[in-house]
Amino acid sequence: MIRSSFMVPSVRSAALRALNYSPRTELIRAAAKRRSVRLSSLVEELGPAYGTVFTRVDCTSEHGIELLSQSDMFAAEPQGRIIRRDSMAKPERHEIKRLQVLIAGAGTLGENELYGRAIIADGRLVGKYVGPDAMTLTFKEPEAPLSLFAYAFLASPTGVAAIRSTSYGTKILRFRDDLFGSLPIPLADEETIERVAVLARRCVEQRETYARELQAARRVLEDLPEMREAHAMCAERKANVAHWDGPLPTLRAWTYASSGGALGLLKRRWATQVADILKPNGLFHGLLRQRVxxxxxxxxxxxSQRDIFLLRRVPRRIVHPGCDERALFVPRNGILVGSRGQLSEGSLFGRAELGSCFHSQTAITQDILRVLPIEEHLETAYAFMSSLVGLRLLQSTAVGTSIPIMRLDLVRDLPFPELTKKDHASVRESVKRALGARLEADATESEAIRIIEEEVLPAWLA
Structure with a gap:
């Protein structure tokens, strides 16, 4: 972030810190008299649970609710921490509703930080709960074009700068309710507002389609008798004792016992291994070490690893390090697996993502494992690896102590599902529909933000 200095015509008594001002935000405030509306006039509730402190009491999924962190809110597949609902004094204030706007409400002003960034809640998030670091906006008319237009503004680069200008604090910043509610939302003609609203609405619908189709693909695998058995063995994280009569490529007990017997079961049921469905040299880590x-x-x-699994990614900009581009950029027809980190519940280690969701000239950290399946097995491999059983099997390949990493020979040796032609085709089609929906959702949201940045704001500030 470049340091800058500038002058403002007057300093507001409610905001005496430089971080409460930015040149573009001040232009918006100065132009607000022309045609704008205060954010507080559009919302019914502004962060009802924001800043609420409570003690989290963990429990099993059948007895609790899912609490999302800031990163979880932006994840392609949100998976939060399971806690008791009565951990919160007023849990209804934390529950996510469809078309709420969720904003990361604690952090720093780094360019690739989530702090100040917004996402609109679709069906993937509904019914889950947010913690004290999330600012939630509940519009009086969530379906109204103006509400969706306001979201697109808040999600734009200019909107993020405006949101961040309402900060207070030192090391970890938070929002001031009075400054946040006073943010001006620039208006446009009715046709433009409707165009943006249609795009935002389409984005929400397509993200819900993405989640639905992906679950349909996994369901084909999860309905296999052996997968149901394996799921029962590994779903709950607990201490396990395993009897192992196979080869011992490693003496680390984690490899054989962490999946609760699922690894041994599937090895006995399936003759196919991950190595059998890979392209030549189709399993490798990256070479990126230097970052300028x-x-x-x-x-x-x-x-970063965090960004790989987010819907709204915030990349860094670096000088090309000069290493082999195959080990630097996203493989288009591959799978990306978080392969270095912690093994705690909710961590990214072992999680899988499709390379087709990214621009091909995007670099990714060396800690992401690149998996390049033969084309006809790409969708099945992704559906399997991104399932709970697939996650547990991938995690079983971890070696190391403080920061484990996957051992590639153990990954190649993992069992791979054997499907009928009908089931194989069903999985492929569902994953393709899911991918198409996700790409359309990204494109429509990006177009809504482009209209705000390139059409609405220049005309409004002229």
Missing amino acids: ACESPHGISLL
Whole structure:
């Protein structure tokens, strides 16, 4: 982030810190008299649970609710922590409703930080709960074009800067309710507002289609008798004792016992291994080690492990490190697996994502495992690896102590599902529909934000 200095015509008594001002935000405030509306006039509730402190009491999924962290809110597949609902004094204030706007409400002003960034709640998030670091906006008329238009503004780069200008604090910043509610939402003609609203609405619908189709693909696998048995063995994380009569490529007990017997069961039921469905040299880590920051348009975009699994990614900009591009950029027809980190519940280790969801010239961290299946097995491999059983099997390949990493020979040796032609075709079609819906959702949201940045704001500020 470049340091800057500028002058403002007057300093507001409610905001005496430089971080409460930015040149573009001040232009918006100055132009607000022309045609705008205060954010507080559009919302019914502004962060009812924001800043609420409570003690989390963990429990099993059948007895609790799912609490999302800031990163979980932006995840392609949100998976939060299971806690007792009565951990919260007023849990209804934390529950996510469809078309609420969720904003990361605690953090720093780093360019690739989530702090201040917004996402609109679709069916993937509904019924889950947010913690004290999430600012939730409940519009009086969530389906109204103006409400959806306001979301697109808040999600735009200019909107993020405006949101961040309402910050207070030192190390970890938070929002001031009075400054946040006073943010002006620039208005446009009715046709433009409707165009943006249609795009935002389509984005929500397509993200729900993405989740639905992906679950349909996994269901084909999960309905296999052996997969049901394996799921029962590994679903609950607990201490396990395993009897192992196979080869011992490692003496680490974690490899054989962490899946609760699911690894041994599936090895006995399926003759196919992951190695059998890979392209030549189709399993490798990246080579990126050196990172030299730069600014656009120079350099390349780099995604961290966190960003790989988010819908709204916030990449860094770095100088091209000069390493082999195959081990630097996203493989288009491959699977990306988080392969270095912690093994705690909710961590990214072992999670899988499709490379087709990314721009091909995007660099990714060396800690992401690249899996390149033969084309006809790509969708099945992704559906399997991204299932709960697939996650547990991938996690069983971890070696190391403080920061484990996957051992590639153990990954190649993992069992791979054997499907009928009908089931194989069903999985492929569902994954393709899911991918198409996700890409359309990303494109429509990006177009809504582009209209705000390139059509609405220039005309409004002229």
